[in-house]
Amino acid sequence: MATFLLGAIHGVFGIVQFHSFGDKDPLVSLLTSNRNFGSLADFPFQQLGLVALVILFLMAVTSHDFWLRNLTPPVWKKLHMLVYVAYAALIGHITLGLLQSETSPWLAAGTGASLLTVVGLHLLAARQESRVDARKFQPLPDGFVDACALHSIPEKCAAVVSLSGERIAIFKFDGKVSAISNVCRHQNGPLGEGRIIDGCVTCPWHGYQYLPENGASPPPFTEKVSTFQTQIRDGRVWVNPAPHPPGTRLEPSRIPAGEAAQ
């Protein structure tokens, strides 16, 4: 919202200064004054700024749970992932606009630093996440796979494993273990990076909560995620990667007394 408002101030100011009080409608002028789409140096950078502003506008006006519910989370999420298109358009707006007129290396350096930061953080996150996905598991005939050591999961926290293409969060709490989908129904937040608070798995992004034994949000909330069967064998947690329908209650695995102390 704040980014949109800043962009809107800049955009309105630019349209009033550069395109208004002339012989054409300001928006027509904005879209037609420069049509050198075939030239990189002359590329119409203002249209790129408009693209970014329109996306930021759509994101700003739908930044409310009313729109999340009515658009459905997948559509809402796709719409908000357009922030990457907006960022690319913004970088184009700056490099093909301001940096073509201003010669200070500081401006180019600042733009480059922003781009490096965003790309670098995403590459780092991708490398970190790919480690989770790269781990291979050998299922037993009963379908269970050896997911992790019991003691590797801190109390009221989770270990995340990627099984059969789906990320599963295995929570340890109150002498029990439960596994649910790692993907929050709100905005795809990583539930496995959350905590058990008041007996509920709590998403680290916006605090949406799910009961670990059935993956359902406590009433009156209605969000549900898939659940997975778990077992504890010789100090290790085994998980069956076949998902149970969202909200299906599965009895948590009880940690044997001897292993709970480890």
Next chain:
Amino acid sequence: MKEFYIGYLPGAPAGIATRIRWTVLALLAATAASALLFAEVQRTFAPSAFDFGKSRTFRGTIEAHPYPVLVVPRPGNPGNQARYSRYLLVGGGKHGAEEQVANYDGKSVRLEGTLIYRGGQTMLELVRGPISPTEVATALTQPREDLGQFELVGEIADSKCNFGVMNPASGKVHRDCAVRCLSGGIPPAFVVAEFRGAPAVFLLTDANGTALSKEAFLEKVAQPVRIKGRAEKAGDSLFFEITPTAITPLP
């Protein structure tokens, strides 16, 4: 165990609270530093003025062609300076003043305008009220001095922004504004870094000395161009007479 905090919990753990506090302070400092740096490293521009909202009454003689000008006798003894000040006339916003002055070519008038100037370039934006012919007919004719043929490199800009309304009034960022102004009838200026040892601003005309067709230059605005033409001078104003095909964009 790593600290965990969600906004609806009563208080943030000490580590997260400290980190957020320092992060906010660092971001505020970075924002202020970026703003100062951004202001500091931008191109400088020659001092200019646009007395927006302040109009004055001027008396002089209208010269309607090639572009509207109010010629005003300079008071006292001008010495080595030209005997007349030349105020290029434009309309409000991004509009020329051809229509407003069409009936007053060569006539002495009183008009109200807002002053725009940068360096030796002066302009009036015509504002409210009619142009009134004055009783005293002091029609002036300013002969043009032929300065010869030249091939100059510079940038085509709209004279209104270039004379002081915009800073800067050149380059790609300003291009769309320049296109809109020129399309609306603001006289086209040819800004060169050096002419006879100093920066100069010409008004572009066709080879007959009349207003240049917009089609000749609208696609070549606000970019480096080379133009061959004949330079002329009238009072403090410079003109560059060209053929429409004489404008060559530079890579």
